[in-house]
Amino acid sequence: MDNRIEIRDLKKRYGTFELNCSLNVCPGQITGLIGPNGAGKSTTFKALLGLIRPDGGAVKLFGKDVSALTASDRERLGVVLSDSGFSGYLTIKDIVPVMNSLYCQFDKSYFLERCRDFELPLDKKIKDFSTGMKAKLKVLSAISHNAGLLVLDEPTAGLDVVARDHVLGLLRDYMEMNEENAILISSHIATDLEGLCDDLYMICKGKVVLHEDTDVLLGSYGILKMDEEQFARMDKQYVVKTVKESYGYCCLTSEKQFYLENYPGMVVENADIDGVIMCMIRGE
Amino acid sequence: MKGLLIKDYKLMKNQKGYFIVLFLLCVVFAAREGGESFCVGFITYVCSLFCISTISYDEFDNGNAFLFTLPFTRAQYALEKYGFGLLTGILAWAVGTLIASVAWGLRNPQTELLTQWLPQCLMLLAADWVLLSLLIPFQLKFGAEKGRIVLLIVLGVLFAAIFAGGYVLQLLNVKLGDSFDFVSALEKAGFTAAVLIIGAVAMVISALISRGIVEKKEF
Numbered sequence: 001m002d003n004r005i006e007i008r009d010l011k012k013r014y015g016t017f018e019l020n021c022s023l024n025v026c027p028g029q030i031t032g033l034i035g036p037n038g039a040g041k042s043t044t045f046k047a048l049l050g051l052i053r054p055d056g057g058a059v060k061l062f063g064k065d066v067s068a069l070t071a072s073d074r075e076r077l078g079v080v081l082s083d084s085g086f087s088g089y090l091t092i093k094d095i096v097p098v099m100n101s102l103y104c105q106f107d108k109s110y111f112l113e114r115c116r117d118f119e120l121p122l123d124k125k126i127k128d129f130s131t132g133m134k135a136k137l138k139v140l141s142a143i144s145h146n147a148g149l150l151v152l153d154e155p156t157a158g159l160d161v162v163a164r165d166h167v168l169g170l171l172r173d174y175m176e177m178n179e180e181n182a183i184l185i186s187s188h189i190a191t192d193l194e195g196l197c198d199d200l201y202m203i204c205k206g207k208v209v210l211h212e213d214t215d216v217l218l219g220s221y222g223i224l225k226m227d228e229e230q231f232a233r234m235d236k237q238y239v240v241k242t243v244k245e246s247y248g249y250c251c252l253t254s255e256k257q258f259y260l261e262n263y264p265g266m267v268v269e270n271a272d273i274d275g276v277i278m279c280m281i282r283g284e
Numbered sequence: 285m286k287g288l289l290i291k292d293y294k295l296m297k298n299q300k301g302y303f304i305v306l307f308l309l310c311v312v313f314a315a316r317e318g319g320e321s322f323c324v325g326f327i328t329y330v331c332s333l334f335c336i337s338t339i340s341y342d343e344f345d346n347g348n349a350f351l352f353t354l355p356f357t358r359a360q361y362a363l364e365k366y367g368f369g370l371l372t373g374i375l376a377w378a379v380g381t382l383i384a385s386v387a388w389g390l391r392n393p394q395t396e397l398l399t400q401w402l403p404q405c406l407m408l409l410a411a412d413w414v415l416l417s418l419l420i421p422f423q424l425k426f427g428a429e430k431g432r433i434v435l436l437i438v439l440g441v442l443f444a445a446i447f448a449g450g451y452v453l454q455l456l457n458v459k460l461g462d463s464f465d466f467v468s469a470l471e472k473a474g475f476t477a478a479v480l481i482i483g484a485v486a487m488v489i490s491a492l493i494s495r496g497i498v499e500k501k502e503f
Contacts, residue, residue, distance in 0.1 A: 049353045051503040074355035084350035087295065087341050094294035101287035102355050127345075
Protein backbone atom coordinates (compact mmCIF):
# COMPACT_ATOMS: atom_id res chain seq x y z
CA MET A 1 0.00 0.00 0.00
CA ASP A 2 1.15 3.54 -0.80
CA ASN A 3 2.52 5.70 1.94
CA ARG A 4 0.11 8.40 2.95
CA ILE A 5 2.96 10.90 2.66
CA GLU A 6 6.23 10.49 0.85
CA ILE A 7 8.68 13.35 0.76
CA ARG A 8 11.96 12.72 -1.00
CA ASP A 9 14.79 15.30 -1.02
CA LEU A 10 12.37 18.21 -0.78
CA LYS A 11 14.31 21.41 -1.39
CA LYS A 12 13.19 24.96 -0.78
CA ARG A 13 15.41 27.99 -0.42
CA TYR A 14 14.55 31.29 1.29
CA GLY A 15 17.58 33.59 1.30
CA THR A 16 20.22 31.81 3.35
CA PHE A 17 17.80 29.17 4.68
CA GLU A 18 17.68 25.92 2.76
CA LEU A 19 15.26 23.08 3.44
CA ASN A 20 16.34 19.62 2.42
CA CYS A 21 14.18 16.93 3.90
CA SER A 22 12.77 13.46 3.33
CA LEU A 23 10.07 11.71 5.35
CA ASN A 24 7.34 9.08 5.09
CA VAL A 25 4.03 8.62 6.85
CA CYS A 26 2.53 5.13 6.60
CA PRO A 27 -1.16 4.18 6.90
CA GLY A 28 -2.17 3.56 10.52
CA GLN A 29 0.66 5.68 11.91
CA ILE A 30 0.96 8.95 13.74
CA THR A 31 4.20 10.65 12.81
CA GLY A 32 5.54 13.67 14.69
CA LEU A 33 7.70 16.42 13.26
CA ILE A 34 9.72 18.21 15.91
CA GLY A 35 12.37 20.88 15.90
CA PRO A 36 13.13 24.41 17.09
CA ASN A 37 11.57 27.57 15.66
CA GLY A 38 12.75 28.27 12.12
CA ALA A 39 13.88 24.68 11.59
CA GLY A 40 11.69 24.23 8.50
CA LYS A 41 8.62 22.47 9.89
CA SER A 42 6.11 24.97 8.50
CA THR A 43 7.91 25.11 5.15
CA THR A 44 7.67 21.31 4.96
CA PHE A 45 3.94 21.47 5.74
CA LYS A 46 3.37 24.20 3.15
CA ALA A 47 5.19 22.20 0.46
CA LEU A 48 3.22 19.12 1.44
CA LEU A 49 -0.08 20.98 1.10
CA GLY A 50 0.85 22.57 -2.23
CA LEU A 51 0.90 26.09 -0.78
CA ILE A 52 4.45 26.69 -2.00
CA ARG A 53 6.36 25.31 -4.96
CA PRO A 54 9.44 23.26 -4.03
CA ASP A 55 12.76 24.05 -5.70
CA GLY A 56 13.47 20.33 -5.99
CA GLY A 57 12.58 16.83 -4.85
CA ALA A 58 9.32 14.92 -4.80
CA VAL A 59 6.31 15.40 -2.54
CA LYS A 60 3.58 12.77 -2.75
CA LEU A 61 0.26 12.45 -0.98
CA PHE A 62 -1.63 9.15 -1.32
CA GLY A 63 1.02 8.10 -3.86
CA LYS A 64 0.32 11.08 -6.11
CA ASP A 65 2.47 14.14 -6.73
CA VAL A 66 1.02 17.00 -4.72
CA SER A 67 0.87 19.28 -7.77
CA ALA A 68 -1.34 16.71 -9.52
CA LEU A 69 -3.89 16.38 -6.70
CA THR A 70 -7.48 16.87 -7.80
CA ALA A 71 -10.27 18.38 -5.71
CA SER A 72 -11.53 14.89 -4.88
CA ASP A 73 -8.03 13.81 -3.77
CA ARG A 74 -8.01 16.77 -1.41
CA GLU A 75 -11.27 15.58 0.15
CA ARG A 76 -9.22 12.77 1.71
CA LEU A 77 -7.09 15.33 3.50
CA GLY A 78 -7.81 17.10 6.80
CA VAL A 79 -5.67 20.10 7.64
CA VAL A 80 -5.03 22.19 10.74
CA LEU A 81 -2.71 25.18 10.49
CA SER A 82 -1.74 27.06 13.63
CA ASP A 83 -1.94 30.51 12.04
CA SER A 84 -4.79 30.04 9.59
CA GLY A 85 -8.34 28.75 9.43
CA PHE A 86 -11.84 29.59 8.25
CA SER A 87 -12.57 33.30 7.94
CA GLY A 88 -13.12 34.84 11.36
CA TYR A 89 -16.21 36.58 9.97
CA LEU A 90 -18.03 33.28 9.58
CA THR A 91 -19.91 31.33 12.25
CA ILE A 92 -20.08 27.56 12.71
CA LYS A 93 -23.60 27.70 11.23
CA ASP A 94 -22.08 29.34 8.13
CA ILE A 95 -19.33 26.73 7.89
CA VAL A 96 -21.67 23.72 7.90
CA PRO A 97 -23.19 24.26 4.42
CA VAL A 98 -19.74 25.19 3.07
CA MET A 99 -18.25 21.91 4.35
CA ASN A 100 -21.33 20.03 3.18
CA SER A 101 -20.81 21.29 -0.37
CA LEU A 102 -17.05 20.84 -0.42
CA TYR A 103 -16.86 17.33 1.09
CA CYS A 104 -18.99 14.42 -0.20
CA GLN A 105 -18.50 12.57 3.08
CA PHE A 106 -18.97 15.45 5.51
CA ASP A 107 -20.67 14.05 8.62
CA LYS A 108 -22.82 16.98 9.61
CA SER A 109 -24.48 15.31 12.59
CA TYR A 110 -21.13 14.16 14.04
CA PHE A 111 -19.67 17.63 13.53
CA LEU A 112 -22.58 19.43 15.20
CA GLU A 113 -22.78 16.87 17.99
CA ARG A 114 -19.09 17.34 18.84
CA CYS A 115 -19.49 21.13 18.61
CA ARG A 116 -22.21 20.84 21.25
CA ASP A 117 -20.02 18.50 23.37
CA PHE A 118 -17.27 21.11 23.33
CA GLU A 119 -19.76 23.93 23.94
CA LEU A 120 -18.77 25.73 20.75
CA PRO A 121 -21.32 28.49 20.01
CA LEU A 122 -22.92 28.00 16.59
CA ASP A 123 -23.95 31.63 16.06
CA LYS A 124 -20.83 33.42 17.24
CA LYS A 125 -18.25 34.72 14.77
CA ILE A 126 -15.07 32.64 14.85
CA LYS A 127 -12.93 35.74 15.36
CA ASP A 128 -14.60 36.13 18.77
CA PHE A 129 -13.78 32.53 19.84
CA SER A 130 -11.17 31.82 22.51
CA THR A 131 -7.88 30.17 21.42
CA GLY A 132 -9.12 26.83 22.75
CA MET A 133 -12.44 27.08 20.91
CA LYS A 134 -10.68 27.92 17.65
CA ALA A 135 -8.31 24.97 18.05
CA LYS A 136 -11.16 22.53 18.75
CA LEU A 137 -13.12 23.82 15.75
CA LYS A 138 -10.09 23.42 13.47
CA VAL A 139 -9.53 19.81 14.54
CA LEU A 140 -13.25 18.99 14.37
CA SER A 141 -13.44 20.39 10.83
CA ALA A 142 -10.44 18.26 9.83
CA ILE A 143 -11.81 14.98 11.19
CA SER A 144 -15.49 15.34 10.20
CA HIS A 145 -15.28 14.35 6.53
CA ASN A 146 -13.74 10.89 6.67
CA ALA A 147 -10.24 12.06 5.68
CA GLY A 148 -7.59 9.38 5.29
CA LEU A 149 -4.81 11.69 6.40
CA LEU A 150 -4.52 14.60 8.82
CA VAL A 151 -1.78 17.18 8.46
CA LEU A 152 -1.65 19.15 11.69
CA ASP A 153 0.71 22.05 12.22
CA GLU A 154 0.80 22.93 15.92
CA PRO A 155 -2.83 21.97 16.63
CA THR A 156 -2.33 22.42 20.39
CA ALA A 157 -0.43 25.73 20.29
CA GLY A 158 -1.53 28.15 23.00
CA LEU A 159 -3.95 25.71 24.66
CA ASP A 160 -4.29 25.03 28.37
CA VAL A 161 -3.93 21.47 29.62
CA VAL A 162 -7.68 20.71 29.52
CA ALA A 163 -8.15 22.01 25.97
CA ARG A 164 -5.02 20.10 24.87
CA ASP A 165 -6.45 16.92 26.34
CA HIS A 166 -9.69 17.47 24.38
CA VAL A 167 -7.81 18.00 21.12
CA LEU A 168 -5.58 14.95 21.64
CA GLY A 169 -8.69 12.94 22.50
CA LEU A 170 -10.22 13.94 19.17
CA LEU A 171 -7.09 12.75 17.36
CA ARG A 172 -7.19 9.38 19.15
CA ASP A 173 -10.89 9.06 18.19
CA TYR A 174 -9.93 9.80 14.60
CA MET A 175 -7.31 7.04 14.55
CA GLU A 176 -9.91 4.59 15.88
CA MET A 177 -12.38 5.45 13.10
CA ASN A 178 -10.28 3.62 10.51
CA GLU A 179 -7.12 1.58 11.05
CA GLU A 180 -5.56 3.01 7.88
CA ASN A 181 -5.95 6.63 8.94
CA ALA A 182 -2.68 8.49 9.42
CA ILE A 183 -1.54 11.75 10.97
CA LEU A 184 1.47 14.00 10.49
CA ILE A 185 1.67 16.38 13.42
CA SER A 186 4.07 19.06 14.61
CA SER A 187 4.08 20.48 18.10
CA HIS A 188 6.31 22.40 20.47
CA ILE A 189 4.83 20.49 23.39
CA ALA A 190 6.94 17.36 23.64
CA THR A 191 4.63 15.52 26.04
CA ASP A 192 1.78 15.74 23.51
CA LEU A 193 3.89 13.93 20.94
CA GLU A 194 5.40 11.41 23.36
CA GLY A 195 1.97 10.05 24.20
CA LEU A 196 0.59 10.20 20.67
CA CYS A 197 3.20 9.50 17.99
CA ASP A 198 4.46 6.17 16.65
CA ASP A 199 7.57 7.72 15.20
CA LEU A 200 9.29 11.09 15.23
CA TYR A 201 11.31 13.10 12.76
CA MET A 202 13.51 15.82 14.14
CA ILE A 203 14.33 18.68 11.82
CA CYS A 204 17.04 21.26 12.46
CA LYS A 205 18.28 24.03 10.14
CA GLY A 206 16.27 22.57 7.29
CA LYS A 207 17.59 19.01 7.60
CA VAL A 208 16.20 15.87 9.19
CA VAL A 209 18.73 15.06 11.91
CA LEU A 210 16.90 12.19 13.59
CA HIS A 211 14.19 9.68 12.74
CA GLU A 212 13.24 7.15 15.37
CA ASP A 213 10.27 5.19 16.71
CA THR A 214 8.92 6.95 19.78
CA ASP A 215 9.18 3.77 21.85
CA VAL A 216 12.85 3.37 20.93
CA LEU A 217 13.55 7.03 21.59
CA LEU A 218 11.99 6.92 25.04
CA GLY A 219 13.19 3.37 25.85
CA SER A 220 16.75 3.16 24.52
CA TYR A 221 17.94 6.74 24.26
CA GLY A 222 19.41 8.34 27.34
CA ILE A 223 21.24 11.41 28.58
CA LEU A 224 24.69 10.76 30.09
CA LYS A 225 26.24 13.26 32.48
CA MET A 226 29.91 13.03 33.46
CA ASP A 227 33.05 14.93 34.36
CA GLU A 228 35.96 15.40 31.96
CA GLU A 229 37.88 12.39 33.24
CA GLN A 230 34.94 10.01 32.79
CA PHE A 231 34.34 11.48 29.34
CA ALA A 232 37.95 10.84 28.33
CA ARG A 233 37.77 7.17 29.42
CA MET A 234 34.29 6.26 28.09
CA ASP A 235 33.48 4.19 25.00
CA LYS A 236 31.85 6.68 22.61
CA GLN A 237 30.49 4.26 19.99
CA TYR A 238 26.84 4.80 21.09
CA VAL A 239 27.14 8.54 21.65
CA VAL A 240 24.97 10.49 19.21
CA LYS A 241 25.76 14.04 20.37
CA THR A 242 28.04 15.62 22.96
CA VAL A 243 27.42 18.92 24.73
CA LYS A 244 30.13 20.69 26.78
CA GLU A 245 28.70 21.76 30.13
CA SER A 246 30.12 23.65 33.12
CA TYR A 247 30.41 20.39 35.12
CA GLY A 248 31.93 18.39 32.26
CA TYR A 249 29.96 16.73 29.45
CA CYS A 250 26.40 15.79 28.64
CA CYS A 251 25.94 13.14 25.95
CA LEU A 252 22.93 11.81 24.08
CA THR A 253 23.18 8.06 23.60
CA SER A 254 21.07 5.66 21.59
CA GLU A 255 22.01 2.77 23.97
CA LYS A 256 21.60 3.90 27.55
CA GLN A 257 21.58 0.25 28.76
CA PHE A 258 25.18 -0.18 27.57
CA TYR A 259 26.35 2.69 29.79
CA LEU A 260 24.18 1.61 32.73
CA GLU A 261 25.85 -1.81 32.65
CA ASN A 262 29.43 -0.74 31.93
CA TYR A 263 29.80 2.61 33.70
CA PRO A 264 28.22 2.30 37.16
CA GLY A 265 29.52 5.71 38.29
CA MET A 266 28.03 7.58 35.38
CA VAL A 267 24.73 9.51 35.66
CA VAL A 268 22.33 7.99 33.11
CA GLU A 269 18.96 9.65 32.70
CA ASN A 270 15.99 8.64 30.58
CA ALA A 271 15.72 10.80 27.48
CA ASP A 272 12.54 12.73 26.82
CA ILE A 273 11.86 14.60 23.59
CA ASP A 274 12.87 17.98 25.03
CA GLY A 275 16.19 16.49 26.20
CA VAL A 276 16.84 14.95 22.80
CA ILE A 277 16.05 18.23 21.03
CA MET A 278 18.42 20.13 23.36
CA CYS A 279 21.28 17.70 22.76
CA MET A 280 20.70 17.51 19.01
CA ILE A 281 20.70 21.30 18.63
CA ARG A 282 23.52 22.18 21.02
CA GLY A 283 25.63 19.06 20.58
CA GLU A 284 28.49 18.24 18.28
CA MET B 285 -17.12 25.75 -6.54
CA LYS B 286 -20.57 25.64 -4.90
CA GLY B 287 -18.92 25.59 -1.47
CA LEU B 288 -16.92 28.71 -2.32
CA LEU B 289 -20.04 30.50 -3.56
CA ILE B 290 -21.82 29.61 -0.31
CA LYS B 291 -18.84 30.91 1.68
CA ASP B 292 -18.89 34.24 -0.15
CA TYR B 293 -22.67 34.47 0.18
CA LYS B 294 -22.36 33.86 3.93
CA LEU B 295 -19.72 36.59 4.17
CA MET B 296 -22.00 38.92 2.23
CA LYS B 297 -24.93 38.10 4.50
CA ASN B 298 -22.96 39.60 7.38
CA GLN B 299 -23.28 42.97 5.65
CA LYS B 300 -27.09 43.00 5.67
CA GLY B 301 -27.29 46.53 7.09
CA TYR B 302 -24.98 47.84 4.38
CA PHE B 303 -27.19 46.40 1.65
CA ILE B 304 -30.37 47.83 3.18
CA VAL B 305 -28.78 51.31 3.20
CA LEU B 306 -27.70 50.74 -0.41
CA PHE B 307 -31.26 49.83 -1.39
CA LEU B 308 -32.68 52.94 0.30
CA LEU B 309 -30.09 55.16 -1.40
CA CYS B 310 -31.05 53.59 -4.69
CA VAL B 311 -34.72 54.53 -4.14
CA VAL B 312 -33.69 58.10 -3.25
CA PHE B 313 -31.56 58.42 -6.43
CA ALA B 314 -34.35 57.01 -8.60
CA ALA B 315 -36.85 59.45 -7.09
CA ARG B 316 -34.75 62.41 -8.31
CA GLU B 317 -35.41 63.70 -11.83
CA GLY B 318 -32.66 62.36 -14.10
CA GLY B 319 -31.22 60.10 -11.39
CA GLU B 320 -32.47 56.81 -12.84
CA SER B 321 -29.26 55.82 -14.64
CA PHE B 322 -27.19 56.76 -11.63
CA CYS B 323 -29.43 54.57 -9.46
CA VAL B 324 -28.83 51.51 -11.70
CA GLY B 325 -25.09 52.11 -12.04
CA PHE B 326 -24.58 52.87 -8.36
CA ILE B 327 -26.23 49.75 -6.92
CA THR B 328 -24.68 47.49 -9.59
CA TYR B 329 -21.09 48.73 -9.12
CA VAL B 330 -21.22 48.91 -5.33
CA CYS B 331 -22.60 45.36 -5.07
CA SER B 332 -20.01 44.08 -7.52
CA LEU B 333 -17.31 45.68 -5.43
CA PHE B 334 -18.39 43.35 -2.65
CA CYS B 335 -16.99 40.53 -4.77
CA ILE B 336 -13.61 42.28 -4.51
CA SER B 337 -13.95 42.57 -0.75
CA THR B 338 -14.49 38.78 -0.46
CA ILE B 339 -10.91 38.44 -1.76
CA SER B 340 -9.81 40.65 1.16
CA TYR B 341 -11.87 38.54 3.56
CA ASP B 342 -10.12 35.42 2.25
CA GLU B 343 -6.70 37.02 2.76
CA PHE B 344 -7.52 38.36 6.22
CA ASP B 345 -5.49 36.79 9.05
CA ASN B 346 -3.55 34.54 6.64
CA GLY B 347 -6.83 32.80 5.77
CA ASN B 348 -5.69 31.88 2.26
CA ALA B 349 -3.20 29.30 3.58
CA PHE B 350 -6.02 27.21 5.04
CA LEU B 351 -8.52 28.03 2.31
CA PHE B 352 -6.25 26.62 -0.40
CA THR B 353 -5.99 23.27 1.38
CA LEU B 354 -9.74 22.74 0.88
CA PRO B 355 -10.96 20.54 -1.97
CA PHE B 356 -11.06 22.87 -4.97
CA THR B 357 -8.50 23.78 -7.58
CA ARG B 358 -6.88 27.18 -7.89
CA ALA B 359 -8.56 27.67 -11.26
CA GLN B 360 -11.93 27.04 -9.60
CA TYR B 361 -11.15 29.67 -6.97
CA ALA B 362 -10.39 32.28 -9.66
CA LEU B 363 -13.48 31.39 -11.67
CA GLU B 364 -15.67 31.46 -8.58
CA LYS B 365 -14.78 35.10 -8.00
CA TYR B 366 -16.07 35.94 -11.49
CA GLY B 367 -19.16 33.80 -10.94
CA PHE B 368 -19.89 35.51 -7.65
CA GLY B 369 -19.21 38.96 -9.16
CA LEU B 370 -21.56 38.21 -12.06
CA LEU B 371 -24.29 36.89 -9.78
CA THR B 372 -24.18 39.82 -7.35
CA GLY B 373 -23.80 42.31 -10.20
CA ILE B 374 -26.75 40.95 -12.20
CA LEU B 375 -28.95 40.65 -9.12
CA ALA B 376 -28.15 44.21 -8.01
CA TRP B 377 -28.60 45.44 -11.58
CA ALA B 378 -32.02 43.77 -11.78
CA VAL B 379 -33.12 45.39 -8.50
CA GLY B 380 -31.73 48.80 -9.56
CA THR B 381 -33.31 48.53 -13.01
CA LEU B 382 -36.67 47.59 -11.53
CA ILE B 383 -36.70 50.57 -9.16
CA ALA B 384 -35.39 52.99 -11.79
CA SER B 385 -37.76 51.66 -14.46
CA VAL B 386 -40.77 52.39 -12.27
CA ALA B 387 -39.48 55.95 -11.74
CA TRP B 388 -38.66 56.36 -15.45
CA GLY B 389 -42.05 54.95 -16.52
CA LEU B 390 -43.90 57.31 -14.19
CA ARG B 391 -41.95 60.33 -15.46
CA ASN B 392 -41.90 59.43 -19.15
CA PRO B 393 -45.24 57.73 -19.86
CA GLN B 394 -44.98 58.53 -23.58
CA THR B 395 -41.56 56.92 -24.16
CA GLU B 396 -40.79 53.36 -25.13
CA LEU B 397 -39.26 51.65 -22.11
CA LEU B 398 -37.76 48.81 -24.13
CA THR B 399 -36.07 50.82 -26.85
CA GLN B 400 -35.05 53.98 -25.01
CA TRP B 401 -34.45 53.12 -21.39
CA LEU B 402 -33.52 49.45 -21.19
CA PRO B 403 -30.54 49.63 -23.61
CA GLN B 404 -29.01 52.25 -21.31
CA CYS B 405 -29.38 49.88 -18.35
CA LEU B 406 -27.84 46.98 -20.27
CA MET B 407 -24.85 49.12 -21.18
CA LEU B 408 -24.38 49.93 -17.49
CA LEU B 409 -24.33 46.18 -16.83
CA ALA B 410 -21.67 45.69 -19.52
CA ALA B 411 -19.62 48.49 -17.94
CA ASP B 412 -19.89 46.58 -14.63
CA TRP B 413 -18.38 43.50 -16.28
CA VAL B 414 -15.50 45.61 -17.59
CA LEU B 415 -15.00 47.04 -14.09
CA LEU B 416 -14.88 43.54 -12.58
CA SER B 417 -12.48 42.43 -15.32
CA LEU B 418 -10.10 45.18 -14.28
CA LEU B 419 -10.49 44.89 -10.52
CA ILE B 420 -10.34 41.13 -9.87
CA PRO B 421 -6.88 40.41 -11.37
CA PHE B 422 -5.38 43.42 -9.57
CA GLN B 423 -6.88 42.36 -6.27
CA LEU B 424 -5.68 38.78 -6.70
CA LYS B 425 -2.20 39.81 -7.79
CA PHE B 426 -1.46 42.60 -5.34
CA GLY B 427 -3.83 41.97 -2.43
CA ALA B 428 -6.21 44.37 -0.72
CA GLU B 429 -3.91 47.32 0.02
CA LYS B 430 -1.43 47.26 -2.85
CA GLY B 431 -4.20 46.27 -5.31
CA ARG B 432 -6.06 49.50 -4.68
CA ILE B 433 -2.93 51.63 -5.16
CA VAL B 434 -1.87 49.82 -8.35
CA LEU B 435 -5.40 50.10 -9.76
CA LEU B 436 -5.50 53.84 -9.06
CA ILE B 437 -2.16 54.24 -10.87
CA VAL B 438 -3.40 52.19 -13.86
CA LEU B 439 -6.67 54.15 -14.06
CA GLY B 440 -4.70 57.40 -13.74
CA VAL B 441 -2.42 56.40 -16.61
CA LEU B 442 -5.44 55.30 -18.67
CA PHE B 443 -7.25 58.62 -18.17
CA ALA B 444 -4.04 60.56 -18.85
CA ALA B 445 -3.57 58.58 -22.09
CA ILE B 446 -7.18 59.27 -23.17
CA PHE B 447 -6.80 62.96 -22.31
CA ALA B 448 -3.46 63.18 -24.14
CA GLY B 449 -4.91 61.33 -27.15
CA GLY B 450 -7.86 63.74 -27.28
CA TYR B 451 -5.50 66.69 -27.05
CA VAL B 452 -3.36 65.37 -29.90
CA LEU B 453 -6.44 64.77 -32.08
CA GLN B 454 -7.57 68.32 -31.32
CA LEU B 455 -4.16 69.65 -32.38
CA LEU B 456 -4.37 67.63 -35.60
CA ASN B 457 -7.87 69.01 -36.15
CA VAL B 458 -9.43 65.53 -36.29
CA LYS B 459 -13.09 65.43 -35.30
CA LEU B 460 -13.68 62.34 -33.22
CA GLY B 461 -17.42 62.34 -33.98
CA ASP B 462 -16.76 61.64 -37.66
CA SER B 463 -14.87 58.47 -36.83
CA PHE B 464 -17.80 57.11 -34.89
CA ASP B 465 -20.45 57.86 -37.44
CA PHE B 466 -20.85 54.16 -38.12
CA VAL B 467 -22.16 53.73 -34.57
CA SER B 468 -25.19 55.84 -35.17
CA ALA B 469 -25.94 53.79 -38.24
CA LEU B 470 -26.26 50.65 -36.18
CA GLU B 471 -29.53 49.69 -34.63
CA LYS B 472 -29.72 50.45 -30.90
CA ALA B 473 -30.30 46.79 -30.02
CA GLY B 474 -27.33 45.71 -32.07
CA PHE B 475 -25.11 48.29 -30.44
CA THR B 476 -26.25 47.24 -26.97
CA ALA B 477 -25.56 43.60 -27.82
CA ALA B 478 -22.10 44.56 -29.10
CA VAL B 479 -21.32 46.38 -25.83
CA LEU B 480 -22.51 43.37 -23.81
CA ILE B 481 -20.32 41.07 -25.89
CA ILE B 482 -17.31 43.36 -25.30
CA GLY B 483 -18.04 43.18 -21.54
CA ALA B 484 -18.31 39.38 -21.67
CA VAL B 485 -15.09 39.04 -23.69
CA ALA B 486 -13.31 41.28 -21.16
CA MET B 487 -14.54 38.97 -18.39
CA VAL B 488 -13.25 35.85 -20.18
CA ILE B 489 -9.80 37.37 -20.85
CA SER B 490 -9.63 38.68 -17.29
CA ALA B 491 -10.65 35.26 -15.86
CA LEU B 492 -7.84 33.58 -17.80
CA ILE B 493 -5.34 36.13 -16.45
CA SER B 494 -6.66 35.68 -12.89
CA ARG B 495 -6.38 31.90 -13.15
CA GLY B 496 -2.71 32.29 -14.07
CA ILE B 497 -2.18 34.68 -11.13
CA VAL B 498 -3.77 32.35 -8.57
CA GLU B 499 -1.97 29.29 -9.92
CA LYS B 500 1.40 31.01 -9.45
CA LYS B 501 0.67 32.31 -5.94
CA GLU B 502 2.41 30.95 -2.83
CA PHE B 503 0.87 31.16 0.62
